[in-house]
Amino acid sequence: MDFERRLKNKTIFAVMSVLLILCTLYFTLDIRKQKQFIDWEIQKENDIVHFEIKTLLQNTNQLYRDKIQYFVNNPEIKSQFKANNFQALYQKIFPFYTVLKSEDPYHFEINFYSKENQLVLNMETGAGDPSRKLNSNSVVFKSNQEKQKKKGFEIYNSQLYYKIVEPIIYKGEYVGCIEFAIRETEVIEHVEKDFDVHIATLFNAKQLDKKLISNLNAISFKESQMIRSTSENAFFQETLKQKITFPNKFKYHSKYYYVDIIKVETNLSNEGLEGIIYFREITDLQNQFKTVVYRSLVIIFLILLSTYIILHFSFNKIILKVFNLQDSLDKRLAQKTKEIVKANAELNQIFNTTGNSMRLIDNNYNIIRVNRAFNMLSGISKEDAEGKKCYDIFPGPYCHTAECPLNQIKNGEDRIEQDIKKSSRQGKVIPGILNAVAFKGEHGEILGVIEDFKDITKRVEAEEALLKTEQQFSFFMDNLPLGVFIKDENFRSVYLNKYMDNVHSNDNCQNKTPEEIFPEEYANRVIEEDQKVLNGEVLIVEDQLPNKLGEIKTYQTHKFRFRAADNSWHIGGVSIDITQKKKTELELKILSNAIHHSPACVVITDLEGKIEIINPSFTQITGYSEADVIGKSISILHSNNSKNTIESFQNIINSVISGKDWQGEFHNKKKNGEIYWELASISAVKNSKREITHFVIISEDITARKKSEKELIDAKEKAEESNRLKTAFLANLSHEIRTPMNAIIGFSNLLLDEDMSKEEKVKLNNLINDNSQNLLKLIDDVIDISKIQSGDIQLNKTQCYLNKLLLDLYVSFSIQIENDSKKEIHLSMNKGSREKDFSIITDPVRLKQILYNLIENAVKFTTKGFVEFGYTLIEDDKKIQFYVIDSGIGISNDKFDMIYDLFRQADESFTREYGGTGIGLSISKKIVHHLEGDIWVQSTPEQGTNIYFTLPYEQPESKFEVEESNSVNQFNWQNKVLLIADDIDINYKLIEEILLPTKAKILWAKDGKEAVELCLKNDSIDLVLMDINMPNMNGYEATQKIKQHKSNLKIIGQTAYAQDNDQSKCLDAGFDNYIAKPIKIETLLSTINKAFTKN
Incomplete structure (x- = not known):
């Protein structure tokens, strides 16, 4: 009995011990499996959070880095920054900044700093802030110091910002930098909301600036400094007191949390960034773990209790059955048990490790x-x-x-x-x-x-979230007001947003290369640009392309390279339609060039009248440079700063401020003190709020116009005076014409009286001839006036026999004085040279005309006394000085210039005592100047007048011989045949009558064509008198045709136009000589005889 009790107790103890060991092993394995499951769940969530935070931060940094590149690489922005034109810079960037503010989910700032670390432009306020002080460890300070791009974290306005600073280089010169500041709070909150986590940013306290740390509500953690980005600092203060390590799990206020740190790959180690701490609640998982533990313990307890009861009450039966089993059965059972245990162990391993x-x-x-x-x-x-x-x-x-x-x-x-x-x-x-x-x-x-x-589930949710993000991104990209494209390293388009569909005229450009989209020349250029981008260059190019509507648009494309997901290089590009911008730039450039090159002054002042902008015309007109006037009051130009002037200018400003433009004239002063007139227009310049910010003054120098106006007034008065003089001239001209005409007509009628003696008829004929000459001279003077006023006066310089010319004048005026019973004048002539044939090269006709006018005036205005004329040689100056001196009425000094004006005399009344048209001296002065000489007068009233003029002295080279006076009865041309070519009957009859006593045979051709025909058919013609102006064929052409066949036939030209260059034209056309109408008998006979003599 005792043995059985002891055996029973030992057996129960042994079985219970083995069972306890097995249960303990089972419990351990089960707990380990459950812990592995919880760890797997946490790790799975941790991987997703890691991925999302890293992706979000990388995308955020890349997005804003790309945005800042637009400003840094824009040449216009760099130019405005260099010129310190920050207001224009603000206007340029503001539209793009507004779009970013409206579309961007995060808070950010854009600031421009000079290289002296001065904040010159804040895009939020539109102005600079010189008072903002920068710490020597700030990102901007380091960027300016090293002239390189920098990035890092900074605290500003009690907020944590991540800053990207890019230097601005303009034409190789460092001019400052641009700062892009992104507040990390919104970024962190975005992650916290999406993944139900708590996030903080961890920095190394040793690497952070102590001054920055002291300004933060920071929490110490070991050797690092944890800075909270959101508002739940109490949570982190309590949890971090536990001195946890990463990763770890801990309990706080009856809840369980998992904490880990994410190492962000942002190259920010020098800025002190340790990483991002995030806390995730795992209370549910932890409670689930507890439940499994409690359940396992209960099961083990029940198994142990049941086994104990069974063994305690059924021990004898079991022992009996065990001892009665056969050995073979024991072996088979043992083997089978081993197999089952082995099989169960494998299944347990599989089941419990996943x-x-x-x-x-x-x-x-x-x-x-x-x-x-x-x-x-x-x-x-x-x-x-x-x-x-x-x-x-x-x-x-x-x-x-x-x-x-x-x-x-x-x-x-x-x-x-x-x-x-x-x-x-x-x-x-x-x-x-x-x-x-x-x-x-x-x-x-x-x-x-x-x-x-x-x-x-988590992966699908993440994929769905990613798909949703991609859809949102795609929707965002397709609704951007600019084109975005991506190409692979083979230049094939792998992404195009919808905007690019309108940029290209082709319907489908996806997955195509430039050769498949564009013409060959343009495609080659695009490929060349893309290759440069793949080699590391960042390009900004402009292109003009037709869109699908055929409209030519201008696009600015920013190309850059980046690493794709497969680590291959890809080309990214952003195209912006700058058609309107280019048009506006062109308009602004045209306007700027128009202002810059405008002949009008352009001045822009502030409301106080201080000058801010001037154009080059301002400097050209006033003499003031920009340095002289910028920042100074416009009153610097006032010719005087009296109280009335200041009040008047203030009234003008008040008028402009009230909304009215002002226009008027100023009397201003230049830098050199010169006074000038200015026509100015003053207008107000208003901003977008309709507030007046500046005044613009556009003016022009009207000094010349004012002078012209005065000259016009003077000219008007002079024209009125000239009109009056012309009226007087016409009255005198009428009188001067009627006087010789009356004599010509009267004496011609008297010649019809048959009872008149031959001597009386000769006398009347001489009178008719004299008056005809006077009338002809009057007509010549009127023609000369026309030539002088039209600038068509012509000279024919040739050999002039000076002594003969003076003698002819002396004889002519001697007869005139002798026939005038009212004149008691002694006329004398002085020859400067005693040579009989002394001659010079000049225009003898014009010289005679000058002397005739001067002598005629001297005789006219001298009733009693003397008139002397002549010349002297001034060999040193190679000049000849002519003079006419009289003892007549003289001229007062104030009328010396007036007497040379057309139609004027010293006495201009209609009832004046002396006749004449008043044009002789004016004609003479003009001719003297055309002959390269000078004329002047010396006179005293009632004591006479001396008039002098000089002409160049040139050695004579005679072409024509001096004509000698001949009588018609001297010539006998009985064997000569003369052809007269003239379309006017009376001219032919006059020449026929003159040549009648010479007995020459006369032929008549009525035009040039008939003259040519007669000359070619009739070899007996000895000489041709050829009129210049005839119908069908003029005299020049007829002469040339005749000379082609009969070069030795003498042809003498005759014309009624009496132009100065007619003689030269005749000789050039082939004429042998030339005579002018009205034809003088002696001249005609002499010229014909000379031709016959030479022949």
């Missing part, structure tokens, strides 16, 4: 075994699952089909993998990956299938 849902199914679709992950995922307990049909418990979509994993395994498949969805008992749809493999016996026979179902 967090996936697993179940074992036999060939009859019965569930043999499930793991705890299956229970948790499906919501079905082990008891409710094992022994049931697989298609009734947590079924898949392919049950009862050929796609059933068990059916496929039976049909020979080794492994099945399916993406399917299952529904838990609570109705939750769970996406997952099902892997099924055969469960085989010891002989390789298929006993069933092992299913492994991996819950991929």
Whole structure:
């Protein structure tokens, strides 16, 4: 009895000890598996959070780095920055800044700093802030110091900012930098909301600036400094007191948390960034773990209790049965037990080392075994699952089909993998990956299938979130007001947003190369640019392309390279339609050039009248440079700064401020003190709020116009005076014409009296001739006036026999004085040279005309006394000085200039004592100047007048001989035949009568064509008198044709136009000589005789 009791006790103790060990082992393995499952869940969430935070920060930094590149690489922005034109810079950037502010989810700032660390422009305020002080460790200070781009964290306005600073280089010169500041708070809050975590940023206190740390509500943690980005600092203060390490789990206020740090790859180690700490609540997982532990402990306790009771009350029966077993049975049982234990150990290992849902199914679709992950995922307990049909418990979509994993395994498949969805008992749809493999016996026979179902809910949610993000990104990109494209390293387009569809005229440019989209020349240029980008260059190019509507648009494209997901280089590009901008720039350039090159002064002042801008015309007109006037009052130009002037200018400003433009004239003063007149227009310049900010003054120097106006007034008065003089001239002209005409007509009628003696008829004929000469001279004077006023006066310089010319004048005026009984004048002539044939090269006709006018005036205005004329040689100056001196009425000094004006005399009354038209001296002065001489007068009233003029002295080279006076009766041309070519009958009859006593044979041609025909047919013609102006063919052309066939035939030209250059034209045309109408008998006979003599 005692033995049995001791055996019983020892057996119970041994069995209970072994069972306790087995239960302890089971409990340990189960707890470890559950812990692994929880760790797997945490790690899975941790991986997602890691990925999202890193991606978000990298995308954020890349996004804003790309944005800042637009400003840094824009040449216009750099130019305005260099010129310190910050207002224009603000206007340029503001539209783009506004779009960013409206579209960007994060708070950011854009600031421009000079190289002296001065804040010159804040895009939020539109102005600079010289008072903002920069710490020597600030990102901007370091960038300016090293002239390189910098990035890092800074504290500003009690907020943490991540700053990107890019230097601005203009034409090789460092001019400052641009700062892009992104507040990290919104970025962190975005992650916290999406993933239900708490996030803080951890910095190394040794590397952070102590001054920055002292300004923060910071929490010390070991050797680092933790800076909270959001508002829940109390949570971190409490938790971090526990001095936890990373990663770790801890309890806080009855809740469990998992904490880890994310190392962000941002190249910010020098700025002190340790990483990003995030805390995730795992209370549910921890409670689930506790439940499993408690349940396992209860099961173990029940097993131990049950075993003890069984052993205690059934020990004898068991012992008896054990001792009665056969050895063979013991061996078989032991072997089988080993196999089962071995098999169970493998299954346990498989089932307990995975967090996936697993179940074992036999060939009859019965569930043999499930793991705890299956229970948790499906919501079905082990008891409710094992022994049931697989298609009734947590079924898949392919049950009862050929796609059933068990059916496929039976049909020979080794492994099945399916993406399917299952529904838990609570109705939750769970996406997952099902892997099924055969469960085989010891002989390789298929006993069933092992299913492994991996819950991929988080991954699907992440993929859906990613897809949603991609859709949002795609929608965002397609609605951007600019084109975005991506090309691979073979220049093929792999992404184009919708905007690019309008940029290209082709309908589909996706997955195409430039050769497939553009013409060859343009495609080659694009490929060349893309190759440069792949080589590391950043390009900004402008192109003009037709869109789908055929409109030519101008685009600015920013190209850069980046690493794609497969680590290959890709080309990114942004195209902006700058057509309107280019048009505006062109208009502004045209306007700027117009202002810059405007002959009018342009001045822009502030409201106080201080000058801010001037154009070059201002400097040219006033003499003031920009340095002289910029910042000074416009009153610097006032000719005087009296009280009235200041009040008047203030009234003008008040008028402009009231909304009215002002226009008027100023009397201003130049820098050199010169006074000038200015016509000015003053207008107000208003800003977008309709507030007046400046005044613009556009003016022009009207000094010349004012002078012209005065000259016009004087000219008007002079014209009125000239009109009056012309009226007087016409009255005098009428009188001067009627006087000789009256004598000519009267004496011509008297010649018809048959009783008149021959001597009386000769006398009357002489009178008629004298008056005809006077009338001809008057006509010549009127023609000369026309030539002088039209500038068409012509000279014919030739050899002039000076003494003969003076003698002719002396004889002519001697006769005139002798025949005038009212004149008691002694006329004398002085020859400067005693040579009989003394001659010079000049225009003898014009010289005689000058002397005739001067002598005629001297005789006219001298009643009693003397008149002397002559010349003297001034050999040193190579000049000849002519003079006419009289003792007549004289001229007062104030009328010396007046007497040379047309139609004027010293006495201009209609009842004046002396006749004449008043044009002789004016004609004489003009001719003297044309002959390169000077004329002047000396006179005293009632004492006489001396008039002098000089002409150049040139050695004579005579072409024509001096004509000698001849009588018609001297010539006998009985054997000569003369052809007269003239279309006027009276001219022919006059010449015929003159030549009648010479007995020459006369032929008549009425035009040039007839003259040519007669000359070619009649070889007996000895000489031709050719009129110049005839119908059908003029005299020049007729002479040339005749000379072509009969070069020795003498041809003498005659014309009624009496132009100065007619003689030269005649000689050039082939004439042998030339005479002018009205024809003088002696001249005609002398010229013909000379031709016959030479012949």
